[in-house]
Amino acid sequence: MKKICTLILVWVLLGAIACGVVSCTQEPEPQIPHEHEFVLSETDSKAATCTEDGVEVKVCSCGEKQEQVLPATGHEMKVVMETKPTCTGKGSTDYKCFKCGKVEYNNHEALGHNIEETPSEPSRVRRCLNEGCTACEWTEANNKHAETLTFSFTKDDEAAIDAKYDEVKAMVEAAAKYDPALHGYAQTGALADEYAIVDKAHTELYDLVMNAMSQQQLAMVAYYCDMKNEEKQATYEYMMDYQTAIIAKFYTLSRPFYDSCYRDFYYYGMTQEEINAFLFDSDAVSNPEYTALKERNNAIEAEFLALSMSEQKEKLPVLYEEFADNNNEMAKIMGYENYLDYAYENVYGRDYTYEDVAELAGFVKTHISPVFNDLYTTFRNLTGYTDEELTMYNNQLVYSFFTNLEGNTFVNDYIDLLAFTSNPEKNITFSDEFNKLMGDGNMFRGDYEGAFVTTIYAPNLPIAYFGKGYDNCFTIVHEFGHYMNEVYSSEIYASGEYSQSYDLLEMHSQGNELLYLCYLEQNANYPSVANTMIRTHSLVNMFYAAVAGFTVDAFEQAVYLDEYEGTNADVIMADGTISADEYAMLYDSICLDYGIEDALDGYWEYGMTITSPCYYVSYSMSAISVLQLYEVAQTDGFDVAKEQYLKLFTYVDENPEMSMQEIMEYAGMLSFKDEQLYASLSAYFAKK
Secondary structure, three states: OHHHHHHHHHHHHHHHHHHHHHHHHOOOOOOOOOOOOOEEOOOOOEOOOOOOOEEEEEEOOOOOEEEEEEOOOOOOEEEEEEEOOOOOOOEEEEEEEOOOOOEEEEEEOOOOOOEOOOOOOOOOOEEEOOOOOOOEEOOOOOOOOOOOOOOOOOHHHHHHHHHHHHHHHHHHHHOOEOOOOOOOOOOOOHHHHHHHHHHHHHHHHHHHHHHHHHHHHHHHHHHHHOOOOHHHHHHHHHHHHHHHHHHHHHHOOHHHHHHEOOHHHHOOOOOHHHHHHHHHHHHHHOOHHHHHHHHHHHHHHHHHHHOOHHHHHHHHHHHHHHHHHHHHHHHHHOOOOOHHHHHHHHHOOOOOOHHHHHHHHHHHHHHHHHHHHHHHHHHHOOOOOOHHHHHHHHHHHOOOOOOOHHHHHHHHHHHOOOEOOOOHHHOOEHHHHHHHHHHOOOEEEEOOOOEEEEEEOOOOEEEEEEEOOOOOHHHHHHHHHHHHHHHHOHHHHOOOOOOOOHHHHHHHHHHHHHHHHHHHHHHOOOOHHHHHHHHHHHHHHHHHHHHHHHHHHHHHHHHHHOOOOOOOHHHHOOOOOOOHHHHHHHHHHHHHHOOOOOOOOOHHHHOHHHHOOOOOHHHHHHHHHHHHHHHHHHHOOHHHHHHHHHHHHHHHHHOOOOOHHHHHHHOOOOOOOOHHHHHHHHHHHOOO
């Protein structure tokens, strides 16, 4: 303790001495103020990021520091990829921060279609209004014709026909027998008054029969729309046989009228030759043997239609052999040597015989077959097209008019161009009738693989049917050509006083196809490759019809006549006849006769020989005739070809009794009987 106190004392004394020295010997130096110079310290500072604050540190030499917080900058996001949503597909937007590299994804749900409520016209699809979308929907027709076009035939209708038939028959049988001295035609008088009563009853019977025939047509359409429906199939088959029976029954009155005092009233305006022919036909149609053969052929056709495509080809030869034999027997009952003679004259209204076709066949072999072969080869070898060009082709020739916006639009725009300028008083336009067909409920779609137009007898109402795979743009245009003729000539031909050749009827349809092709080439703005694909396909189809119709007709001639002198005749006719197991070789041999080896691919097997016997040569005559419209459109202009085409309708305003030759001259076209036409087509299309 003593030592510690001593040390403290010494330290105090020393301090006092030192202080005393300074105080006593020197003046103190003045103090200089310190000015800080801060310099950024890179080691202590930290930059701000998108998500974290930074700090800026500055240090003075004296060690003093300054710090400043740098706020986080936040991301600078920019779009690096964007996929817009479509009606059916999701979209997305990809963002990236160009400072830190962070990526964000933003997904968008599909928009869904925005289908317009009503189309601009009934014939046009309702389109999606979203930008860039080509989706569309078909608007089902209204029910304007629902009652008229619904099958409604019952046993009560059959009873009404039977009762009316019995009434008319009793009146005629009760009448006095014909005496030319007493019973000549007179506009007034007791006999005229008496006949007026009978005629009224007979007209009522006729109307009932026509209604039954109309119901048979409706049963057919109902079945075609739903071919898996066994009830509809049974109804259709029943009505086919009933129609055969009721027509036979109706014509049994022809001879009693002839034998009665009403003869000159009933057959007024007919020559004796015409009366004799009518009586002969009436006797034949009402012949029980004829009726039995007709009913058997009805059954064959129904059996064929119910088969699948593969079954049809397998069973067709045997079915067709019996069918053709029955047709020949019916023709003999009608007073003809064979069915060919009967069909050419009575069914299809031709002004040429099947013998004439042999001469025309020479023109086809020389001028048409080579062009077909070249076009067919060109079409098969088409390559180098893009997916977009293939879509353009499909829009016209594959996809349905009812579900394809582009095709639907082109067809409608084309039809809007067609108007009957040669007869404005008739006030009929293609566009108006197209909209009526598509909007009023007389257009049908269904299972049957085909397309057709017919007029339902009783309401005198044309209808159109488009089956599966038979509703592309060109098929729609084809059938609408038929439909327009039914409309334009309905009043003239409803009476049955006039008739039209089936060759002309096909010109209405095939001519419309070719004009549509010309319209596309001039207005579609398709790439050249797509144009080539569509043009070549369409022309191949038309030349195909020209050649194939002749080959099928030659095939039918061989079968119905049981004669053949062409390629492989020594094998086919070895036993002096043609049997079902030789049909395939026969048709292939005929194709070789025409210079066509494989392109027609058993065309007869599609069954037109049963569904439309001896008909398809009309396709040939028509195709050859209207091909000149394409040439005219390309050389003289679309409007010139259009006017020629429209005259194929409007000739009826000049003279509905014109022959085919006169109609062609009226339209300014060469006839299919003129070799100059064949040579001209060959020269022109050989360049295509």
